Amino acid sequence: MAAAYLISFLNIYILWVAHHELMRIATRADTSFLYLNGLLLLGVAVMPFSTALLADHFTGADAPVAAAVFTGVLTWAALWLNLLWRYIASDAARLMPSVEAHDRRRISRTYLVTLLLYAVAFGLSWLQPLWSVVITSGLAVFFAVADRLTGFASEDITNEQP
Secondary structure (H helix, E strand, O other): OHHHHHHHHHHHHHHHHHHHHHHHHEOOOOHHHHHHHHHHHHHHHHHHHHHHHHHHHOOOOOHHHHHHHHHHHHHHHHHHHHHHHHHHHOOHHHEOOOOOHHHHHHHHHHHHHHHHHHHHHHHHHOOOHHHHHHHHHHHHHHHHHHHHHHOOOHHHHHOOOO
C-alpha cells in the first residue's frame, strides 16, 4: 500500500513541476486556458481514488482493473497537460519571448512521447499490471532528473533563476 502512495506522490509531484514550468513560460491565461487547466486538475483530484484502488486490489484478481484505472488517470492527466501546452504554444503571444521555436518543438515532442508511454502503460495494465505501474514509476523518476539533463527547465529557457 505504501508503495502505491509513493508512486502516486512521485507522479503528482512530477506533474506539478511540469505544470509549474509551463506557468513560468506562459504570459497569460484566458478562459480556454483555465478550462484546459481544470481538466488537468480533475486528473490530479482523482489520483487519490485510483491510488487507493491500486493499493487495495493490486495483488488480487482485480489487479488489471485497478492498474488500468491508475494508469488511465495518469494518461488523462498527461493528455490534458499536452493539450494545455499545445494551446499555450499555438500563439507565440502566450509565451515569453525567450521561448524559441526549437524550445516549443522539444517540449511538444517530450510531452507527446510521455503521453504515448502513459497510453502504453494503460494498454499493458490489462495484461501485465505490474509492468504498467513500473512504466509509470519509471516515467516519474526519469522526469525527476531529465529536466536538469535536457535543459527543459524553464530557467534554462528564460535565462532566469527560479
